[in-house]
Amino acid sequence: MTADENSIPIVDFSRWEKASSEEKKALAKELTDACIRVGFVYVVNHGIPDEMLDEAFGWSKKLFDLPEERKMLAPHPPGPNVHRGYSWPGLEKVSQYIHKDEDGDADAKDEELRKVGDVKESYEIGSDNCPNMPNVWLPDEVLPGFRPFMTEFYWQCYGTAQELLRALAIGIGLDDPDFLLKFHDGHNNQLRLLHYPPVEAEKLASDAIARMPAHTDWGSITMLFQDDCGGLQVEHPRKPGIFMNAPTVRNAICMNVGDLLMRWSNDFLKSTLHRVTSPPVSSKTLDGKSMTRARYSIPYFVSPNPDAVIECLPACTDQKNPVKYGPVVQEEYRRMRAKLQYSEKQPAPKTVSVA
Numbered sequence: 216m217t218a219d220e221n222s223i224p225i226v227d228f229s230r231w232e233k234a235s236s237e238e239k240k241a242l243a244k245e246l247t248d249a250c251i252r253v254g255f256v257y258v259v260n261h262g263i264p265d266e267m268l269d270e271a272f273g274w275s276k277k278l279f280d281l282p283e284e285r286k287m288l289a290p291h292p293p294g295p296n297v298h299r300g301y302s303w304p305g306l307e308k309v310s311q312y313i314h315k316d317e318d319g320d321a322d323a324k325d326e327e328l329r330k331v332g333d334v335k336e337s338y339e340i341g342s343d344n345c346p347n348m349p350n351v352w353l354p355d356e357v358l359p360g361f362r363p364f365m366t367e368f369y370w371q372c373y374g375t376a377q378e379l380l381r382a383l384a385i386g387i388g389l390d391d392p393d394f395l396l397k398f399h400d401g402h403n404n405q406l407r408l409l410h411y412p413p414v415e416a417e418k419l420a421s422d423a424i425a426r427m428p429a430h431t432d433w434g435s436i437t438m439l440f441q442d443d444c445g446g447l448q449v450e451h452p453r454k455p456g457i458f459m460n461a462p463t464v465r466n467a468i469c470m471n472v473g474d475l476l477m478r479w480s481n482d483f484l485k486s487t488l489h490r491v492t493s494p495p496v497s498s499k500t501l502d503g504k505s506m507t508r509a510r511y512s513i514p515y516f517v518s519p520n521p522d523a524v525i526e527c528l529p530a531c532t533d534q535k536n537p538v539k540y541g542p543v544v545q546e547e548y549r550r551m552r553a554k555l556q557y558s559e560k561q562p563a564p565k566t567v568s569v570a
Contacts, residue, residue: 223461224249229260231378240385247386250472253452254487258468262375265466268440271368274361275511278338279410289353295553299339300351305332307556309427333425335411340365342402347521372438372515373401379436387480388530398523404516411510419493427491433552434473434518444510445495450488475519478540481531521546
């Protein structure tokens with residue numbers, strides 16, 4: 216594991232499956248040390264086959280290459296409560312701002328933040344047995360083979376997520392390695408296909424448009440797969456407000472801690488601000504203007520079950536480190552954080568100039 220505070224650590228997970236109890240403790244410590252220090256870690260040799268990841272990115276490109284009217288056969292439902300289906304550029308707004316109904320200025324703040332649109336499109340997939348967020352699938356004839364592959368990939372990711380949660384439980388110091396799994400049956404997770412189309416680099420640099428502004432994730436952990444474009448940045452662990460690049464490590468999981476795991480661990484593990492901005496190198500010019508490269512990424516969000524109560528773990532508090540957060544129900548926390556993300560007044564699809 217790298218120890219430079221200006222970089223994200225790398226953990227080789229290949230030893231995990233056949234490791235002895237003591238070896239698992241050592242590997243779990245590597246993983247949790249990274250989550251304590253940075254909140255992000257690259258996990259390599261994690262068990263998801265390279266061929267499956269290549270196929271997942273291939274399907275993602277096929278999806279986003281479809282004409283808009285075909286993608287719109289599986290539209291994201293209006294409002295923030297059901298996060299599934301296709302989101303066109305400008306529909307979603309990511310922010311760290313938390314909309315509170317009792318705040319009289321909340322609606323005005325929402326409107327102000329939405330003046331700078333996020334230029335990306337996405338497709339959200341969950342378990343077909345998640346009653347509170349049913350999937351919105353494209354008709355099979357639009358993209359034959361897409362649904363069965365993504366369903367298989369979703370559960371393959373969950374299998375790896377289970378082992379990461381076991382490692383984190385050991386690293387935190389819990390007696391039961393399966394403790395966190397009792398709150399994560401896999402049905403409330405989310406697989407997200409993301410495409411950032413080429414845009415004018417100058418507009419992105421001047422904040423006239425955005426890709427994905429700085430935010431933390433809401434769940435337990437996020438497992439991110441990236442293409443080679445770049446653009447992901449993570450807040451520096453010792454320099455608040457300063458972001459460092461998170462370069463691609465091919466086929467690695469870029470794992471980060473979410474808000475709920477941070478609350479569970481009483482800030483022992485860090486939920487870190489991160490964002491997507493200009494990639495290091497622009498791809499081409501259009502009408503004399505420098506354009507960013509297209510970027511594809513696939514995050515898999517691991518969330519507790521909707522009725523799970525997240526409260527401080529006894530192993531993470533003592534007289535010197537009192538409890539910092541009260542108990543919260545996952546579904547209530549998710550809805551609070553999602554209020555800005557998708558407006559009840561759903562905007563119409565916008566045409567984006569691409570190279």
